[in-house]
Amino acid sequence: MALNYGMGDLKKGLKIEMDGIPYRITEYQHVKPGKGAAFVRTKIKSLINGRVVDKTFHAGDKCQEPMLEYKTMQYLYRDGDMLQFMDTTTYEQIGLAEEQVGDTVKWLIDGSTVNVVLHNGKPISVDVDEVIELEVVETPPNFKGDTQGGRKPATLNSGAVVQVPFHILEGDRIRVNTIEGEYMEKIK
Numbered sequence: 102m103a104l105n106y107g108m109g110d111l112k113k114g115l116k117i118e119m120d121g122i123p124y125r126i127t128e129y130q131h132v133k134p135g136k137g138a139a140f141v142r143t144k145i146k147s148l149i150n151g152r153v154v155d156k157t158f159h160a161g162d163k164c165q166e167p168m169l170e171y172k173t174m175q176y177l178y179r180d181g182d183m184l185q186f187m188d189t190t191t192y193e194q195i196g197l198a199e200e201q202v203g204d205t206v207k208w209l210i211d212g213s214t215v216n217v218v219l220h221n222g223k224p225i226s227v228d229v230d231e232v233i234e235l236e237v238v239e240t241p242p243n244f245k246g247d248t249q250g251g252r253k254p255a256t257l258n259s260g261a262v263v264q265v266p267f268h269i270l271e272g273d274r275i276r277v278n279t280i281e282g283e284y285m286e287k288i289k
Contacts, residue, residue: 104166108141108158114280116148116167119156123148123167123220148218148226151203170219171228176209184209186217186227195224202227207261208279210235229279234288235259237273255284 106117113129124145133139141158148167158164174186174195183196184206195217199206201224208229209215216228240255252264255275263277265284274288 105163106166108139108160108162111141111143111158116169117145117164118167119145119164123169123225124154127153146203148220149201151200167220170222171216172219172224174215174217176211176213176215176227178211184227186215186224189214197224197227201225205229205279208233208235208259208277210259231278231280232276232285233279234274234276235261237265237269237271237275240265240269240271243267243270 106115111117111126111129113126115126117124117126124147126143127146128144130142131139132142138160140160143156143158144153145156146153148169172188175189177185177187177194179185180196182199184199184202185194185196187194197217202209203226205215205227209227213229217224218226218228235257237255238258241253251267253267253269254262255265255269256262257275257277261277261282263282263284265275269275269284269287276285276288277283278285
């Protein structure tokens, strides 16, 4: 039985379903005007095609929890604009379009384990862990005096670019927060 969410239950990152389409709330703002009732202004992103929609919720509006399943799969390779994944128990392969994978594509490296999101048994998108470990493959060298809290861009082995402290060098392994897209720490 799916849960029903009211205006007070909404928050950033929550997955909801409206008109048979699953969404993730990407922005959330509770508004209490001087006159009239409070409402919630959101941006919601479709988990099926990645389209972002502005949606305002008023008191009494309801939406449902989507019926999603998560299947642990291994990312294999990119085949044109399709990304190939394999179920490690049945060896069944599925392909997802780059639009379905969305921003998550920048955290994928061949052989990594991901959660493929299924809606009504059909694969619709991919979730990666909130914290992952990657290797720095390209970053500018350090210069004398670059020691005070500055940042520089670093390209990771997944292709993502994050800002890292000056002491991080090519070949270093780092932890990255995939939700915020930020450097967390160097792995010793």
